Amino acid sequence: MRRLFLFLGKGGVGKTTSSVSLSYFLADKGYKVFLFSVDPAHNLSDVTGVDLGKKRNVYKGLDALEVDVSGYVEKFLKDTIRKMKKLYKQLSIAGIDSMIDSMKLSPGMEETAVLYAIQELVEIESGNYDYLVVDTPPTGLTLRILALPKLNLDWINVLRMWRLKILSRRRMVAGIKEDAFGRDVPLEEAEDKVLGELGEHSRKMRMMWDLFADPVRCKKMLVVNQDKLSVEEGRRIKNSLKGLGMDLSFVILNKWSTSEALDVKEAFGGLRLFEVPFISGKSQLDREDLLKLASGWAPEVLS
Numbered sequence: 001m002r003r004l005f006l007f008l009g010k011g012g013v014g015k016t017t018s019s020v021s022l023s024y025f026l027a028d029k030g031y032k033v034f035l036f037s038v039d040p041a042h043n044l045s046d047v048t049g050v051d052l053g054k055k056r057n058v059y060k061g062l063d064a065l066e067v068d069v070s071g072y073v074e075k076f077l078k079d080t081i082r083k084m085k086k087l088y089k090q091l092s093i094a095g096i097d098s099m100i101d102s103m104k105l106s107p108g109m110e111e112t113a114v115l116y117a118i119q120e121l122v123e124i125e126s127g128n129y130d131y132l133v134v135d136t137p138p139t140g141l142t143l144r145i146l147a148l149p150k151l152n153l154d155w156i157n158v159l160r161m162w163r164l165k166i167l168s169r170r171r172m173v174a175g176i177k178e179d180a181f182g183r184d185v186p187l188e189e190a191e192d193k194v195l196g197e198l199g200e201h202s203r204k205m206r207m208m209w210d211l212f213a214d215p216v217r218c219k220k221m222l223v224v225n226q227d228k229l230s231v232e233e234g235r236r237i238k239n240s241l242k243g244l245g246m247d248l249s250f251v252i253l254n255k256w257s258t259s260e261a262l263d264v265k266e267a268f269g270g271l272r273l274f275e276v277p278f279i280s281g282k283s284q285l286d287r288e289d290l291l292k293l294a295s296g297w298a299p300e301v302l303s
């Protein structure tokens with residue numbers, strides 16, 4: 001994989017349109033492209049005209065998929081509980097399975113599941129495609145997904161320290177009383193499944209943090225329209241990304257009319273701005289329209 005593209009911006013500005021346009025453009029140039037939506041309210045199937053409940057070929061080398069986000073939340077919870085039950089036998093007694101339904105709705109669950117879905121797809125598919133394009137959910141969710149790897153890494157480090165302390169105490173006790181623990185209670189780091197599990201999560205989160213924070217491998221494109229609200233939201237997105245140590249790569253001024261253009265130099269000064277015209281008189285844009293829209297800016301984002 002050469003690059004991952006993410007689109008940010010207020011609802012309705014043209015994130016899905018831009019991600020599909022870019023994907024068509026890249027496929028047209030002969031690249032292998034994987035476009036996937038992690039927006040719980042998908043519309044890639046509507047835009048491409050192909051049912052994307054499963055990964056399907058859409059056009060030339062372009063394959064697309066709508067990730068079943070709520071199915072992924074359930075899968076993520078079940079996998080986690082299954083692993084936890086193996087590590088902590090008392091969880092079965094506490095009746096943890098009956099809590100799945102309420103856990104599905106807990107804060108942070110959706111972004112965690114989406115992050116692990118992106119991680120899994122990047123890991124599985126990056127060897128198969130030149131470019132990965134993500135059709136993102138609304139701004140708040142996308143920003144939290146970008147912030148999560150670092151947050152998770154910090155937590156994993158704290159848990160790792162605690163676990164190392166527990167193992168060291170166990171070794172101390174075993175040094176005094178040799179048979180203090182059963183055979184299946186690990187004393188050494190290398191045998192400890194909890195540390196192994198933390199290590200695996202740490203690997204995944206580091207992989208995503210490295211990818212998201214890399215300005216070359218991960219392009220973060222802001223889409224705004226000719227209205228103050230979308231520009232103001234764009235400004236907040238730019239600042240939030242800065243707070244995460246990330247930068248916007250480009251700004252797409254979508255549905256833009258040069259004659260009555262809003263001045264966005266002050267909001268996005270220093271960033272490369274691309275003006276994309278509004279295609280009028282169509283209830284839905286077709287592939288030719290979308291290819292035309294991308295032709296003005298897509299070549300630039302590859303260099």
Ligand SMILES: Nc1ncnc2c1ncn2[C@@H]1O[C@H](COP(=O)(O)OP(=O)(O)O)[C@@H](O)[C@H]1O
Nearest residue numbers: 010011012013014015016017255277278279285
């Ligand atoms: N440049 C454009 N010209 C004409 N219509 C556009 C353009 N960009 C987006 N649209 C239309 O605007 C609507 C919202 O776009 P969409 O890509 O779904 O936004 P988002 O994903 O940001 O919510 C769609 O109906 C889309 O066809």
Ligand SMILES: [Mg+2]
Nearest residue numbers: 015016039136
């Ligand atoms: Mg969309």
